[in-house]
Amino acid sequence: QDEPNNISTTVGSAQRCVPYQEPFSPELLELPRIHRLKSYHVPCQTNLDLRCFLDESYMCL
Template sequence: MAIIQSSDKYYLAVLQQSLHTNITTSIRPSQECIPAEQLLNSTVMKMVQYRRIIFFHILCHTHTDLMCFIDPAYLCLCTNDHHANCMEFKRDRTFQCSLTKHCANGAQCVQDHPICPSTRTCICPACFIGDECQFYAKAPGSTLDEILGYELKRNTILSKHPIT
């Protein structure tokens, strides 16, 4: 399963039934996980979590075209039988890197876990490339950085690099 966040919206990008190494997908409006606040009335939304979750099956049964919805505490998938299959999901969780110096040139740093990350990725602004967005790319193939950018190691003399 892959959930994509775009602005304040969440989309069910992939729901994998069997193991595949390559996955291709596209995102359509029908894949949006609708906020529960738009589907349930304010009385239900004010209920404590364990009482509110009772209404989740009703949502899937009533809205037969609903693929998923998101609650302040849960992300729920609607099954083919129109039942809610829910898991804990915190919308306010942030995946921004705790270290602000990881990416260069104003790039956005994201990590795979908010407390104990094992992977960090830089989302480069336009015209920048590289693992840390450290290389400027004004025209494709015009600089040595662009040609060898992913082969070069930081703080190493250029003549010491093995060129493959």
């Protein structure tokens, strides 16, 4: 049986996941979350510096 591996890292402020309100337009933020989810790929395609963002339930990497 393999022994578990422990991995640790340090996350700096430049590596943080931004709140979902930052990469989305005000119009998109007004939509219900289920409709916003359909557009979660757009910020990553239009902003190549965006590493990740998160909402109340999901993290987009």
